[in-house]
Amino acid sequence: MTRIDYLKVARPDWNKKKKYFRVDLSRNVNFDKEIHTKVKKIIIKNKRSILNYGEPVEIYKSISNYYKIPISKLSIGFGATDIINRLLKILDVKKVYIVKPSFEATEVYCKINNIRPIIIDRKNIYSIKRKNSAIYIVNPNGNDGTSIKIDNKIFQMYKYVIIDEVYGEFYPRNSLLNKNHKRLIIIKSLSKSLGLAGIRVGFCKSSAVLTKKIQAVRLSQVCNSFASLVVPKIIGSTKKFVKRMNISKKYLEKKYPCANSFSNYVLFKKSNNLTRRCGFKKVNGFFRMALADIHTLKSNE
Numbered sequence: 001m002t003r004i005d006y007l008k009v010a011r012p013d014w015n016k017k018k019k020y021f022r023v024d025l026s027r028n029v030n031f032d033k034e035i036h037t038k039v040k041k042i043i044i045k046n047k048r049s050i051l052n053y054g055e056p057v058e059i060y061k062s063i064s065n066y067y068k069i070p071i072s073k074l075s076i077g078f079g080a081t082d083i084i085n086r087l088l089k090i091l092d093v094k095k096v097y098i099v100k101p102s103f104e105a106t107e108v109y110c111k112i113n114n115i116r117p118i119i120i121d122r123k124n125i126y127s128i129k130r131k132n133s134a135i136y137i138v139n140p141n142g143n144d145g146t147s148i149k150i151d152n153k154i155f156q157m158y159k160y161v162i163i164d165e166v167y168g169e170f171y172p173r174n175s176l177l178n179k180n181h182k183r184l185i186i187i188k189s190l191s192k193s194l195g196l197a198g199i200r201v202g203f204c205k206s207s208a209v210l211t212k213k214i215q216a217v218r219l220s221q222v223c224n225s226f227a228s229l230v231v232p233k234i235i236g237s238t239k240k241f242v243k244r245m246n247i248s249k250k251y252l253e254k255k256y257p258c259a260n261s262f263s264n265y266v267l268f269k270k271s272n273n274l275t276r277r278c279g280f281k282k283v284n285g286f287f288r289m290a291l292a293d294i295h296t297l298k299s300n301e
Contacts, residue, residue, distance in 0.1 A: 026279030145261030
């Protein structure tokens with residue numbers, strides 16, 4: 001697959017007219033006024049520094065300290081997609097089993113890296129032992145909002161187990177982030193855990209051996225200057241940010257007819273003032289809208 005083919009599949013068409021919202025909640029990125037204000041102040045205070053190269057050292061330290069991940073097992077990328085691409089470059093497998101519904105770019109990156117993607121249902125995760133292959137699971141899911149408990153026997157069935165936990169902060173019950181296993185790779189993203197998609201910080205936890213391989217194919221720059229300034233000062237706000245978003249979710253799911261979601265969005269059964277004013281994506285017949293702080297939501301109802 002060429003880069004042009006990838007852009008057609010995994011990126012929006014820049015020729016297509018897009019509707020812009022004052023607060024855009026259509027793309028699984030939350031908006032929190034408190035975080036927005038803090039980030040804006042940090043950037044304004046350090047505006048002379050944004051023209052410099054990004055410096056990842058403090059980002060490594062802050063993520064390592066907050067998530068209790070040794071730096072020897074931590075890889076930072078220019079967003080979670082960069083991490084996924086680098087993983088697929090270094091994993092010595094010919095097939096990746098992708099559990100649907102999933103993040104569509106993963107299938108694209110498999111093809112770019114000459115790995116065969118095979119789409120399977122959740123019910124088939126443990127059906128047979130699949131040697132010399134990896135499995136990729138988004139948990140909680142970014143499309144239908146579900147979260148599944150992953151059995152330890154999965155490590156006996158695949159050479160590598162890739163769990164995309166970019167939405168994991170919103171429902172940590174089934175998270176494997178604190179589990180250590182040589183076959184396990186956990187992917188995270190500040191785009192979802194703090195609503196900071198624009199600063200492009202993704203990371204993964206893996207074994208020290210795999211981490212060395214992932215780092216061997218990293219870009220010369222894995223962060224921008226905004227990330228260098230913002231992440232060390234803001235990452236400690238993650239729990240409070242998630243708490244505010246989950247309060248908003250409870251408010252919305254109580255007030256409007258919704259399907260259950262363990263992710264960073266609500267699944268409205270019908271369109272409403274919020275979806276019209278803040279945007280949505282139609283998924284499986286539902287109106288999927290990311291979360292915002294209560295004040296922002298009520299001002300748009």
